[in-house]
Amino acid sequence: MSDIYFADYRFDLTRMALYQTEYRVPLKPKQALLLHLLLTHHKEIVSKTQILDEVWGETVVSEQVIFQTISQLRSILGDDAIHTYARLGYQWQWPVTESPVTEKPVTDVTETPIEADFAGRCRVLPLWVTAVLLVCLSVYVAASLYDSISPSVETQVTILHKGDLEAGTLSFSDIAAQAIDMSGLKPVWQEPGEVSLEQAFETPELLWSKGQKNWQMWGKLYPESSGVFIHYGIARPGRVWEGYVYALDESELAASLTRRLTALKSLGLFADNHATTHELAVLSMSRQAPDDPELILAAGLFYIEQGQFDLAITYLDRLIEQFDGHQHKPYVAMAHWHKGKVYKMRSQHVLATASLRDMSAVLHETQLEPLKHRYVTTQAWLSYELGNWSLMNQVLDQALTEIMTDGVDGLRRFELHILYSILAKKTGQVEKQYHHLNLAQSVLTAHELDRSNQAIVLYHFAIFSGNDSDAEPYLKQVVALPRTGKNYWVQDEAMALLVEYALAQGDYEAAHALIQPESQNPRALLLKAQIHAAQAQEAHMMTVLKRAFTLAQQRFDGQSAQTAALRLYRASSSTQEEKLYYLAYLKANTGADWLRHQQISERELAAL
Numbered sequence: 001m002s003d004i005y006f007a008d009y010r011f012d013l014t015r016m017a018l019y020q021t022e023y024r025v026p027l028k029p030k031q032a033l034l035l036h037l038l039l040t041h042h043k044e045i046v047s048k049t050q051i052l053d054e055v056w057g058e059t060v061v062s063e064q065v066i067f068q069t070i071s072q073l074r075s076i077l078g079d080d081a082i083h084t085y086a087r088l089g090y091q092w093q094w095p096v097t098e099s100p101v102t103e104k105p106v107t108d109v110t111e112t113p114i115e116a117d118f119a120g121r122c123r124v125l126p127l128w129v130t131a132v133l134l135v136c137l138s139v140y141v142a143a144s145l146y147d148s149i150s151p152s153v154e155t156q157v158t159i160l161h162k163g164d165l166e167a168g169t170l171s172f173s174d175i176a177a178q179a180i181d182m183s184g185l186k187p188v189w190q191e192p193g194e195v196s197l198e199q200a201f202e203t204p205e206l207l208w209s210k211g212q213k214n215w216q217m218w219g220k221l222y223p224e225s226s227g228v229f230i231h232y233g234i235a236r237p238g239r240v241w242e243g244y245v246y247a248l249d250e251s252e253l254a255a256s257l258t259r260r261l262t263a264l265k266s267l268g269l270f271a272d273n274h275a276t277t278h279e280l281a282v283l284s285m286s287r288q289a290p291d292d293p294e295l296i297l298a299a300g301l302f303y304i305e306q307g308q309f310d311l312a313i314t315y316l317d318r319l320i321e322q323f324d325g326h327q328h329k330p331y332v333a334m335a336h337w338h339k340g341k342v343y344k345m346r347s348q349h350v351l352a353t354a355s356l357r358d359m360s361a362v363l364h365e366t367q368l369e370p371l372k373h374r375y376v377t378t379q380a381w382l383s384y385e386l387g388n389w390s391l392m393n394q395v396l397d398q399a400l401t402e403i404m405t406d407g408v409d410g411l412r413r414f415e416l417h418i419l420y421s422i423l424a425k426k427t428g429q430v431e432k433q434y435h436h437l438n439l440a441q442s443v444l445t446a447h448e449l450d451r452s453n454q455a456i457v458l459y460h461f462a463i464f465s466g467n468d469s470d471a472e473p474y475l476k477q478v479v480a481l482p483r484t485g486k487n488y489w490v491q492d493e494a495m496a497l498l499v500e501y502a503l504a505q506g507d508y509e510a511a512h513a514l515i516q517p518e519s520q521n522p523r524a525l526l527l528k529a530q531i532h533a534a535q536a537q538e539a540h541m542m543t544v545l546k547r548a549f550t551l552a553q554q555r556f557d558g559q560s561a562q563t564a565a566l567r568l569y570r571a572s573s574s575t576q577e578e579k580l581y582y583l584a585y586l587k588a589n590t591g592a593d594w595l596r597h598q599q600i601s602e603r604e605l606a607a608l
Helices: 029-040 047-057 062-077 112-119 127-147 173-184 197-202 204-208 250-266 278-288 293-305 309-324 325-344 347-365 369-386 389-406 412-425 430-444 455-463 470-481 488-504 508-514 521-534 539-552 559-569 576-589 592-597 602-606
Strands: 002-008 009-012 017-020 023-025 082-085 090-094 156-160 186-190 213-225 230-238 239-247
Touching: 002 029, 002 412, 009 029, 017 029, 023 029, 029 062, 029 455, 047 062, 047 090, 062 082, 062 309, 173 186, 173 213, 173 230, 173 250, 186 488, 197 204, 197 213, 197 230, 204 230, 204 559, 230 250, 239 250, 239 325, 278 293, 278 369, 293 309, 293 325, 325 347, 347 521, 369 389, 369 412, 369 559, 389 412, 412 430, 412 455, 412 488, 430 455, 455 470, 455 488, 488 508, 488 521, 508 521, 521 539, 521 559, 539 559, 559 576, 576 602
Parallel strands: 156 186, 156 213
Antiparallel strands: 002 009, 009 017, 017 023, 082 090, 213 230, 230 239
């Protein structure tokens, strides 16, 4: 027997590989070994001792590792695939055969995590709902028949022209127009708008904020000595896509982009009758092209957004291991970056550092400056959280030196100066704080960035305002922008300043109004605790701080957990036992520089 079949899955015993309708489901080595053990012993309960012996061998691990791996398999296959027998072990639950299963079992456990999100909403329907659905189905069939005999309407794609970077004599707009036309779509030109290309990549929602319904496309060229990368984005309301294409010569760029757009078109990205939800689009397209690096990355990002981090990492690892060509470097670098972000969020700092180091190595011989910029900002924040402030300064100083040498756009230089100023403020480096704030002002003026709606620019205007009342409108604009992986820290800083301004005026009602009642993220809770402290409401403050500390640990938000632990350690109403607990947490999860900056003495630490 070389294969085992269950539901619509096939497990290749020789290759230790899992497939669903011939789509390869990424598994980590230990996940594959454990699944192999459960499938080949499906008629019996497999003990934890047997699992440890056959899956981990001589490696010493705790039973918690078994539980985590079982949970990961359940997240991939469904909760009912594996049953837990208390104090005995685990047993496989689904029917197993040596030939393909023609019908799925009645149970819903064969759903993938994405499918389950949608199938769970429509398990049992009332009769009246069924009747309505039948009517809708009839209308849909009639419309489909009409569409099949009526001329198809070309999909229009608007090209956002922003004076884009040129490679030789070609611009992205010229290349995009050719590629859109050659792929059977219809190019439409648009005059430069208020949204910059950088902002379009970070917050594409702004592109349709004024009622725009058509597809819109934008991008930049990154010439290198050996070829040219195109970073493109394409979006319409509810659907956003971005990726990279590569050509050895600028004359081949239009053909390369044409092939990519044609592939996306064949996968259904532009289809009007495609499911409107982005997650279903990712599912459908990745099933059709399981070996496409762009789609593997998209699937990994989807699972990160769903909070299924271990499953996401299997996709990211597959991308890293399977694609090593120069044309794939942007995707591999992004895979390392997202892994680093997950590890950083989990306070797994050694793994986060290794992932960022791998990302830097991948980008070393490229000119993909935006990706290098992501590495620098993430590494700076990671160094800050580790309490290694000398490394933090070194990373930012080196990045600013390279930017001055390479002459890249002023927006990234401006952002680095602002980031340096904020981190210097957090670490008590007052001279550096104001030095980089002033340099940011110089860059702002020299590069005429004042018309940009970037969160970082608005935040800078607020800092340089003469008084709180002048700064407040800018800060409110910052927090109103769509929250992204790039600007979230600016929004957090802006919200903190707004709360400080309200408290300085004694307007507690306004301060509370800034925090949405349903906000249950650790950073919002820390601000709410700050407001309670200003009102001398010690009991409320302690309750909210403890909730913030617990939630921050559950969500792997190390920075918020440290802040909450520090406040709880210093709270007068904390018991001595509680103080020692929070102090032990701080000692284990911060560095010597951080502890000194918080004025935690060696005598205090000696009490542990």
